[in-house]
Amino acid sequence: MEDSYVLELLEPKFKDFHLVYCGYAQCEARHSYGPATRPNYIIHYILEGKGVYQVGGRKYQLSAGQGFLIEPETLTFYQADKDEPWSYLWVGVGGTEAEKYIQDIGLNSSQLIFQYEQGERLKKIVLEMLKHTRVTVANLYYLQGQLYDFFSALTEDDVIDSCVDISKESVYIQEAVTFIRNHYSRGLNVADIAKHMNVNRSYLYTLFKDNLGMSPKDFLTKFQISQAREQLALTDLSIEEVAEVCGYHSCLVFSKAFKKENGMTPTEYRKRKRLETKRTAPASPEELKGIGRKVRLGPEEK
Numbered sequence: 001m002e003d004s005y006v007l008e009l010l011e012p013k014f015k016d017f018h019l020v021y022c023g024y025a026q027c028e029a030r031h032s033y034g035p036a037t038r039p040n041y042i043i044h045y046i047l048e049g050k051g052v053y054q055v056g057g058r059k060y061q062l063s064a065g066q067g068f069l070i071e072p073e074t075l076t077f078y079q080a081d082k083d084e085p086w087s088y089l090w091v092g093v094g095g096t097e098a099e100k101y102i103q104d105i106g107l108n109s110s111q112l113i114f115q116y117e118q119g120e121r122l123k124k125i126v127l128e129m130l131k132h133t134r135v136t137v138a139n140l141y142y143l144q145g146q147l148y149d150f151f152s153a154l155t156e157d158d159v160i161d162s163c164v165d166i167s168k169e170s171v172y173i174q175e176a177v178t179f180i181r182n183h184y185s186r187g188l189n190v191a192d193i194a195k196h197m198n199v200n201r202s203y204l205y206t207l208f209k210d211n212l213g214m215s216p217k218d219f220l221t222k223f224q225i226s227q228a229r230e231q232l233a234l235t236d237l238s239i240e241e242v243a244e245v246c247g248y249h250s251c252l253v254f255s256k257a258f259k260k261e262n263g264m265t266p267t268e269y270r271k272r273k274r275l276e277t278k279r280t281a282p283a284s285p286e287e288l289k290g291i292g293r294k295v296r297l298g299p300e301e302k
Contacts, residue, residue: 017095026087032079042070042092049086053078087282089126105154110185133295187247225261233273
């Protein structure tokens, strides 16, 4: 069983991207869901405890500070740990542009898991959503704003945030970064990026150097290695499999690049991360005060 609080929107006001439902749950030992499919994208974030998430042949052991994506019409299964059952929050989204927004935060079929250090921020957003249960135009706009805030939090990227201001050529740079996010696992090279952007490599190099302070090749490497760090921390994939998932066809090349970026081998990094624990406090009774167990919002009031 799970002690849950759910808000569901029966008729969205916004068609391109909108909240379908959100919730918070404290699960009992071994509580599970599935195998089943869902019609929408759902992002789960673990506040406390741990559990397992399974998609096809992929199985992820996850804990507090980590999250996972459920894709539409994809058979999934997840279960709380028997000793430390998890508490988590979730946000389900739909709309014609939902896939694009999901890709903007770096999640896709190849990258279903993530790590986020500011769990309190996500918890605050979702608990605020759960409190706005009146069917009014004002509340629908408020919920939409909170949804954008949720995605804003998850789009914060260390690789990009550490770079120089990108406002000068933001359209080109953002397009290139989005392309890298969505296709890095295919083993991209600079020529692929230039071709997608319909610019020559020299101009692409200048764009990246002037705006991000590094070459396209260096940025791509940093991004691939940042994804590798998540795979190493969140999954039990072998080093060879992590290399492949992150776009490296040679495990040796991957290991050398990883060590250059992190000062340690992938194996050493995984051992260090496994020794660390990340815990975020679950919602307190006071925070849950005034929230209904399950609320369904129908068409807006006229």
